[in-house]
Amino acid sequence: MTDLDYxxxxxxxxxAIxxxxxxxNDETDADVDSQRTGGMITLSFANRSQIIVNLQKPLQEIWLAxxxxGFHYKLVDGMWRDTKDGSELFAGLSLYASEQAGQPLVFAAPS
Structure with missing residues (x-):
């Protein structure tokens, strides 16, 4: 994959995030604050916990903390897959954000 494709x-x-x-924020009372700085998004929750998603351009990965x-995702057949267990980025983000928000939250891959 070229750098431009990545x-x-x-x-x-x-x-999509x-x-x-x-x-x-429009449909629930979760109050997830998202702030983007360049290739990084910080999601902040009411309990002051955070999730950070950032691009790792040299490795052509997306990292999630x-x-x-911490999790590393690489594009495989059009989906961002965890480099260790193959799980999908948006499924993981939904799970971790739900745990930190204390309610079900759904993040979906771009179509």
Whole structure:
């Protein structure tokens, strides 16, 4: 994959996360604050916990840091997959954000 292809897919993933936060805030009382700085999004929850999602351009990966730990995702067949267990980025983000928010939250991959 070229660097440009990586950036196109990675930016689409970050945009999907930002859009999901807007929907979550409109449709629930979870109050997830998302702040983007360059290739990094910080999600802050009411209990002051955070999830950080950031691009790792040299490795062509997306990294996610949550209370549950740190995870590295690489694009495989159009999906961001954990480099250790193959799980999908948006499924993991939904799980970890739900745990930290104390209620079910859903993040979906860009279509």
């Amino acid at each position: 950036l196109d897919h990675a930016e689409a993933a970050l945009k 930002e859009t999901a936060c807007d929907c979550i 949550a209370r549950a730990g």
